[in-house]
Amino acid sequence: EPEVTQTPSHQVTQMGQEVILRCVPISNHLYFYWYRQILGQKVEFLVSFYNNEISEKSEIFDDQFSVERPDGSNFTLKIRSTKLEDSAMYFCASSSLFRTGAGTSAWNEQFFGPGTRLTVL
C-alpha cells in the first residue's frame, strides 16, 4: 500500500539553527500539507501546497518557515532559525480529490507520514 515517508524520524537542534524536514508524498497525489503537533495537543495545520506553490498557510507559518518541492518526489519544510517553541512532531500529509456521487469534487482522506520529532534545545 502506498505511504508517505518522512526523514529524519527525530531531529535535535540548537535554538537559532536551521532545520529541513523531508517528506516523500504518495506519488500520484497533488496536494501536500504540513501539520505540527505539540506533545499532548491537537494536530495544527501549517501549510498546504499545490502546483508548486503555497495555497494556504496558518498564522503559525511565519517568515521563519518555508516549503519547497525541489524535485518530483520530495516535499520539504524548512525552519530558518528554530525557537524552543518549535519543538513538536511535524507531520507531512498528501491527498487527492475524488468525484462524489453528486458529481462534485471532494477531498479524499489525507495520508499522514510517520512524523519527525523536532527537539529544539
Next chain:
Amino acid sequence: QQPVQSPQAVILREGEDAVINCSSSKALYSVHWYRQKHGEAPVFLMILLKGGEQKGHDKISASFNEKKQQSSLYLTASQLSYSGTYFCGTDIAGGTSYGKLTFGQGTILTVHP
C-alpha cells in the same frame, strides 16, 4: 474556528459502545475522522460529506448533521485496538480550500479488557 469535541476522554470495557461528537461554529463542507495511537501518525477513519455521502471504514459508523454543523462517530462493540485519540477534522470550504483541515482537540478513548 476550531471544532469542539466531546467528551474529552472515554473509558470503556471491551464490547461497550461509545459516541464521540464534533461541533463546529462554521458551516461545514465535510468532516474527516482520524484515530491516532500514542507516538504514531493519525490514521484515516471516515469522511462525511455535505449531502450525505460517506467514505471510509466499514466497521465504524458516523453521522453528519449539516444544519447543526455537528458530526458524531459511533464505536460499537469496542475492541482493545480502538484505544487511541480520535480527532475530527473539518473542511469549511470544499473545493476552494485545497484540503485544509482544522482539527478538534481530540477525544482520548481507552478500552480495557
